[in-house]
Amino acid sequence: MASRLLCFNKPYGVLSQFTPEGRWHGLKDFIDIPGIYVAGRLDADSEGLLLLTNDGKLQARISDPRYKMEKTYWVQVEGEPDDAALERLRHGVQLNDGPTLPARAQRMEAPANLWQRDPPVRFRQSIPTSWLELVIREGRNRQVRRMTAAVGYPTLRLVRAAIGPYTLEGLAPGTLRDVPLP
Template identity: 50%
Template sequence: MAKKNLNYRYLLFNKPYGVLCQFTDNSNPENPRPTLKNYIQIPDVYSVGRLDKDSEGLLFLTNNGPLKHRLSHRQFAHPRTYLVQVEQTPDDMALNQLRRGLMIKDYRTRPTQVKLLASTPSVPPRNPPIRYRKTVPTAWLEMTLTEGRNRQVRRMTAAVGYPTLRLIRIAIGVQKKDKTLNLTLNSLKPGEWRELDHYELIALRDLGIL
C-alpha cells in the first residue's frame, strides 16, 4: 500500500489520436511528434499503462509509484473498456472466439467481455478520420479486457478476421476483491484532462489502495 503523500497527483486525460503516450520524443529531434507534454504541464506524472499512438481515450496519470505498479501489472486484472470500430460486422463465431480467448503469437488472451453495438456510439470525430471504403461496412464493439499487452485489441480483432479501424479507451476499472471503481472519460474532450475529484479519491481510499 502506498504511503500517504499530500503531493501525489492523480489525473485523467483524454488522449487524442496521434499523440505519443510519453512526455518526450527523441526519435526525430528535427520534427518531434506530439506527446503528453503538449497537453499536460505537471512534472513527474506518468501514465498507468499505455495507449499506442493510433489509439485514443482514457489515460490515468500519477506520480504515485506503488499505485502505478499495482494498476499496470496484469496479475491484478484491472478491467479496461474500449470502443472498437472494425471492418465488416463480426459474426457470432468471431465474437465467441474473442470472448473465450485466443492465441496471439506466443500467448493466449484472457477471456474478454465483448458486445456488438447495435448503433454507432456517440464519440468525437477523429482527426484525421479513418479511411472509409464504400463497399466495406464497419461495426462497433465494446470490449473489456483484464490485461493490456502491446496492441492487444488490434491483434485480437485481426486474428478473427476483423481489423480494427479505430480504438478508444473509455474506462479503467480499479478493483480490489469484489469492489470496483470505474474511472471514465465522462465529459472530457480529446486533449482535455482533470484531476480526480473528491469522491473518486475517497472511493480509491475505500478500496485500500491509496
C-alpha cells in the first residue's frame, strides 16, 4: 500500500482518536479510511489541523519532539496581552512540569474566514478578548493553554493553524485532504 498523508480540520468536541469517549466524538465520525493513524494529538476542546498517515516512520517523524516540527496556533485569550506577557512567552514560561522552550508570540487580528465554534466561546462584557499567534516546537499536554494562563491571559479558543509546512488553508471543519509526502 502506498504511503499517504492527510490533513484534517478537527472540529471542537472531537478526540484525536477514532473511538468516541463520553461526550466527545471520535475521528470515525468523520474519517472512514482503514489503516491510517494520527500523527500528534489535539485536545477535544481545541480545533484545527491534525495530520494522519498510514506510514509509521512518517508518523514518528511528525509527532516526535526530537524532530522539532513547528506547530502554529491561533489563540483567543481573555484580555489584551501586554508586551511583557509576549516577552515571557518568547523566552519560555515556567510550568508545573518545567520550563517551556521559547515560543514565537505575536498579537494578531481575528483570523480571516474562521468558522463559528459550536458551542460558541463564552464572552464577558467587561473583559475584552484578543488573538495571539504562538509557534512552538514542543507538544506537552495542554501546553499552549497552560502557557497563556501562566502569563495571565487564559485561553478561550485554540486553533492549530499549521504543523510544519501543512496548513488549514481551504479546509473546512470536519473535512480532510491528501497532501504530498515530504
